Amino acid sequence: MKKSVFIIILILSIFFSQDAEAQCAMCRAVLESEEGQSTAEGVNNGIVYLMAIPYLVVAGIGYAIYRKFRKEA
Incomplete structure (x- = not known):
């Protein structure tokens, strides 16, 4: 059950991903013109x-956290 849900989410995220612009228009214009x-x-x-x-x-x-649980075991 968990594996199939993971695969479905993975497939959906691959097909519905979008490109994002990380810089605002003003920053981009200044950086490109330099x-x-x-x-x-x-x-x-x-x-x-x-x-x-x-x-x-x-x-x-x-x-x-790993070290804490490792010491207890």
Whole structure:
């Protein structure tokens, strides 16, 4: 039962996914018109930094929980 529900959700998410624009129109216009592209690189690095921090926090919490249950066993 659970496996079939997972497969259905996976198939639906693949077929009904949409592309998303991550930047507002003003930011995009400024970043595309710049010559050196240094600002665009900085914005992209900032996006990666902001994306990585929540994953690291969740991974740390998961590791702490794993260690707690590992000690009890």
